[in-house]
Amino acid sequence: MTMRVLLVxxxxxxxxxxxxxxxxRGIDVDYVHNGEDALRYAAAQQYDIAxxxxxxxxxxxxxxxxxxxxxxxxxxxxxxxxHGSKEDFEKGTAEGSLYLSKPLQIEQLVKxxxxxxxx
Amino acid sequence: MKDDVGxxxxxxxxxFGKVSASISHELKNILAIISETAGLLTxxxxxxxxxxxxxxxxxLSCSDDIxxxxxxxxxxxxxxxxxxxxxxxxxATVDLAELAELTGRMVELLSFTGHVRVRSTNGSVSVDxxxxxxxxxxxxxxxxxxxxEGPRGKVEIEITADEGGGGTILFxxxxxxxxxxxxxxxxxxLASSLGVEVHLxxxxxxxxxxxxxxxxxxxxG
Numbered sequence: 497m498t499m500r501v502l503l504v505x506x507x508x509x510x511x512x513x514x515x516x517x518x519x520x521r522g523i524d525v526d527y528v529h530n531g532e533d534a535l536r537y538a539a540a541q542q543y544d545i546a547x548x549x550x551x552x553x554x555x556x557x558x559x560x561x562x563x564x565x566x567x568x569x570x571x572x573x574x575x576x577x578x579h580g581s582k583e584d585f586e587k588g589t590a591e592g593s594l595y596l597s598k599p600l601q602i603e604q605l606v607k608x609x610x611x612x613x614x615x
Numbered sequence: 616m617k618d619d620v621g622x623x624x625x626x627x628x629x630x631f632g633k634v635s636a637s638i639s640h641e642l643k644n645i646l647a648i649i650s651e652t653a654g655l656l657t658x659x660x661x662x663x664x665x666x667x668x669x670x671x672x673x674x675l676s677c678s679d680d681i682x683x684x685x686x687x688x689x690x691x692x693x694x695x696x697x698x699x700x701x702x703x704x705x706x707a708t709v710d711l712a713e714l715a716e717l718t719g720r721m722v723e724l725l726s727f728t729g730h731v732r733v734r735s736t737n738g739s740v741s742v743d744x745x746x747x748x749x750x751x752x753x754x755x756x757x758x759x760x761x762x763x764e765g766p767r768g769k770v771e772i773e774i775t776a777d778e779g780g781g782g783t784i785l786f787x788x789x790x791x792x793x794x795x796x797x798x799x800x801x802x803x804x805l806a807s808s809l810g811v812e813v814h815l816x817x818x819x820x821x822x823x824x825x826x827x828x829x830x831x832x833x834x835x836g
Contacts, residue, residue: 506726507644507647507648509648509652509680509684510644510647510648510651513648513651513652513654513655513680514651516655517651517654517655517658520655520658520662551640551726552726553726553727553728553766553767554727554765554766556726578640578643578644578647598643598644598646598647598650599643599646599647599650599651600647600650600651602651602654
């Protein structure tokens with residue numbers, strides 16, 4: 497079964513480039529640039545995984561995660577952060593989310609998505 | 616060590632740190648886009664090496680995106696350099712529009728802010744003041760405005776010369792502000808240290824800063 501991935505990042509070019517690179521690896525991604533649009537997409541479509549930027553205008557990534565999980569409890573969340581600290585990573589992991597730092601290693605992200613998608 | 620600018624007063628050091636952090640975050644975003652775009656180029660070349668077709672338009676588009684992001688990075692670094700040098704002289708004669716423009720760009724780097732537009736209505740207005748502290752005051756006020764307005768807000772800053780020297784910095788373009796903005800720490804203390812009068816006009820839909828030359832205020836530079 498194809499996994500459904502939603503990418504939310506306010507850096508429009510970053511989101512577009514990442515979505516293209518994931519598509520080349522067989523992962524189809526819908527991408528939006530703020531939390532409000534993400535919730536709209538999530539209401540219309542069931543996603544297996546949400547990749548969320550932590551720092552965004554309006555809803556932050558952490559606030560968005562809470563809303564997404566409230567509406568779709570099965571969704572797995574991967575946070576993207578410009579300044580990922582060890583504490584962030586440990587806290588996120590403890591809460592059931594993963595943190596990946598920008599700039600990304602694409603193969604690491606793909607591996608993470610496949611692991612979450614098959615879990 | 617002599618602390619000429621007084622970075623330990625009124626959260627000045629925290630302001631310097633916050634601006635530096637937001638600049639570093641912006642630069643990291645730029646590098647992330649360059650990294651993904653270069654990665655996409657590598658992907659496309661890899662596909663071509665395996666016999667797939669290579670679309671010249673896609674290559675050109677990636678190249679243009681990388682150049683645009685590098686240019687954006689240069690602009691951020693230029694602003695960062697000007698901001699860093701604003702602590703060089705505790706007291707200086709500065710162009711209010713240039714200072715407001717720089718402050719606006721720094722505020723725009725924050726995730727919860729919108730757009731800041733600066734215009735001068737009657738030419739350049741230069742005032743003898745404490746540039747770093749005046750930036751700090753404008754920064755605090757802009758943040759308070761955007762917190763009230765939300766990230767899609769737009770703030771217009773208009774600079775006009777006052778008769779007898781000094782200038783007026785008028786913030787507008789937002790909904791009605793509460794008078795509480797004027798008493799938020801450290802706004803009163805910053806304004807007082809600059810001899811700047813801050814008040815709401817037009818029933819709270821504009822915020823006015825009257826900047827007098829330090830020599831007219833009796834405040835030591």
